[in-house]
Amino acid sequence: MPLSNRTQEFERRLAQTAAEIEALLDQLLAPAPFEGETARPARLIEAMRYACLGGGKRLRPFLVAETAALFDVPRVQALMAGAALECVHCYSLIHDDLPAMDDDDLRRGRPTLHKAFDQATAILAGDALLTIAFDFLARPQTHPDPAVRVALTAALARAAGIGGMAGGQMLDLAAEGRFGAETLGEAEVRILQAMKTGALLRFACLAGAILGGADETAHAALVRYGEALGEAFQIADDLLDVEGDPAQIGKSTGKDAAAGKATLVAVLGVAGARRRLQQLVARAEAALAPFGDLAAVLRDAARFVAERRT
Amino acid sequence: MPLSNRTQEFERRLAQTAAEIEALLDQLLAPAPFEGETARPARLIEAMRYACLGGGKRLRPFLVAETAALFDVPRVQALMAGAALECVHCYSLIHDDLPAMDDDDLRRGRPTLHKAFDQATAILAGDALLTIAFDFLARPQTHPDPAVRVALTAALARAAGIGGMAGGQMLDLAAEGRFGAETLGEAEVRILQAMKTGALLRFACLAGAILGGADETAHAALVRYGEALGEAFQIADDLLDVEGDPAQIGKSTGKDAAAGKATLVAVLGVAGARRRLQQLVARAEAALAPFGDLAAVLRDAARFVAERRT
Numbered sequence: 145m146p147l148s149n150r151t152q153e154f155e156r157r158l159a160q161t162a163a164e165i166e167a168l169l170d171q172l173l174a175p176a177p178f179e180g181e182t183a184r185p186a187r188l189i190e191a192m193r194y195a196c197l198g199g200g201k202r203l204r205p206f207l208v209a210e211t212a213a214l215f216d217v218p219r220v221q222a223l224m225a226g227a228a229l230e231c232v233h234c235y236s237l238i239h240d241d242l243p244a245m246d247d248d249d250l251r252r253g254r255p256t257l258h259k260a261f262d263q264a265t266a267i268l269a270g271d272a273l274l275t276i277a278f279d280f281l282a283r284p285q286t287h288p289d290p291a292v293r294v295a296l297t298a299a300l301a302r303a304a305g306i307g308g309m310a311g312g313q314m315l316d317l318a319a320e321g322r323f324g325a326e327t328l329g330e331a332e333v334r335i336l337q338a339m340k341t342g343a344l345l346r347f348a349c350l351a352g353a354i355l356g357g358a359d360e361t362a363h364a365a366l367v368r369y370g371e372a373l374g375e376a377f378q379i380a381d382d383l384l385d386v387e388g389d390p391a392q393i394g395k396s397t398g399k400d401a402a403a404g405k406a407t408l409v410a411v412l413g414v415a416g417a418r419r420r421l422q423q424l425v426a427r428a429e430a431a432l433a434p435f436g437d438l439a440a441v442l443r444d445a446a447r448f449v450a451e452r453r454t
Numbered sequence: 455m456p457l458s459n460r461t462q463e464f465e466r467r468l469a470q471t472a473a474e475i476e477a478l479l480d481q482l483l484a485p486a487p488f489e490g491e492t493a494r495p496a497r498l499i500e501a502m503r504y505a506c507l508g509g510g511k512r513l514r515p516f517l518v519a520e521t522a523a524l525f526d527v528p529r530v531q532a533l534m535a536g537a538a539l540e541c542v543h544c545y546s547l548i549h550d551d552l553p554a555m556d557d558d559d560l561r562r563g564r565p566t567l568h569k570a571f572d573q574a575t576a577i578l579a580g581d582a583l584l585t586i587a588f589d590f591l592a593r594p595q596t597h598p599d600p601a602v603r604v605a606l607t608a609a610l611a612r613a614a615g616i617g618g619m620a621g622g623q624m625l626d627l628a629a630e631g632r633f634g635a636e637t638l639g640e641a642e643v644r645i646l647q648a649m650k651t652g653a654l655l656r657f658a659c660l661a662g663a664i665l666g667g668a669d670e671t672a673h674a675a676l677v678r679y680g681e682a683l684g685e686a687f688q689i690a691d692d693l694l695d696v697e698g699d700p701a702q703i704g705k706s707t708g709k710d711a712a713a714g715k716a717t718l719v720a721v722l723g724v725a726g727a728r729r730r731l732q733q734l735v736a737r738a739e740a741a742l743a744p745f746g747d748l749a750a751v752l753r754d755a756a757r758f759v760a761e762r763r764t
Contacts, residue, residue: 177617182617182645182648182649183617183621183649184616184621185621185628187624187633188616188624239577242577244573244574245574262554264554264555264627265627267552268627271549271580271584272616272621274581275615275620276611276615278588278607279611279612281607282604282605290599290600290603293604293607294600294607297591297592298589298592298593300588302490302491304585305491305582305586306491306494306495306499306502306585307487307490307492307493308492310498311492311493311494311495311498311582314575314578317574317575317578323497335493
């Protein structure tokens, strides 16, 4: 297939999964209480829906769906795990945007949650989205075997918690110099970013392996792929902050440098970061070798992540 | 046994479990990373330890331990589930104390976490404690059968999320009139409190039943007990806010009335609330009938909760 057709085909698949995730989240985050719940207070579910519905590329659920597809996992299972992961991602954006954290007013081209609602509601909506993600993973629709559900739960908790995303956000705040002067070298920035953004993208690929009952080789291959993709994603994000158009990407730019954020672009320079990005795409593609042509979409995903403009 | 001896014996058991939970949390929240974690950033783990260690009656883990003991559940399993629950409880205190929420400076006689550290660290420490609770439940030490671990996960997520504790906090903020004037009647206050504080206490008792593989009768009995205990706990708390000594209970008093909080004491008056409290203790005791003498400690717990002065 010529490259332009492949790009079109990739974007069609990405949009298709995004639409399915949107529909599933719309249903899972319905205003009516679910079994075992007393009530879903209107203001809180509205805030959760505001933050989770109506936008986003849904890259993380897409990676769950495409890695799970390597093992012919039923689509509904991959979508449930993807919806759980997307809730964790959305919670992290809500809390990161708070005035006490990164203090952002704009997200996906709309006011951030604490601007559209208020800070207390934003804190609670984040808390409730994080919590409901584990509810989703525990449901039988996610997988009939409880051992698989519990493996997903453990992996998501490990990826999102102090040893992953939350810990990475802590390191990021420290790197700004909030708690005393700090200067991070390349290795430290890579650890920070592997935790802050890498951990959830790595989990997305790991989730496909867990759902699919992957053997050790396939499991390790998808973890390598997810780790390379995660670092590539962050470098592309940091390059966008330096070079991107705020109107197009739907959030403010130039904030990293202003806040003294630790990025690989700051450490390696723009040209060095671009070279690193190409290495990572090659590494991600190489990791997929065991899957042959089956993994064509995942190869496209690595290039998409590296080349995205929004 | 004479009442004073029984009270002493009860307090000895409560303190014993508290010491075991303290030791377990000290180990689970160690500064060194756990398997699968890249790192535990020092400031974040210190904040989590500040909030979780060194205090508290550990009533929720105690209820897990004592309900699990009815079914001869190995103690380590009950303590693991209790430690997970305590992390969720501590996260909720951290986030509730934030300036955007209840804005409290004092907790257990010490500065609240955002006072001792800062708001961003407090938000992240709460997030990380909520997340690690699900990590703990997913570990094999909690129960060898993944189906039991996943049942605990689902029940805790349901108790802590929008349909439980987080939803209850949202209703509580709304009842203060933050989002427009609201006046709650007795039924609405009871729903609010069943969600805000009742849900975790109910879960504590449910956890014992889940760990113990309780049959339907025993399961339903412990849920009834947990629900009565939860409401009794909240009324006792509200009475303390009206009548307690701040130096003794380690937090400010009189805040509920000042903030226009919806409490049953406000709705029923002090005498009415005291009568309701006695009914609830009787209901909690009656629920334990199927367990006979085995449940003596749980009967004592109901009285302890109703009569506590701190």
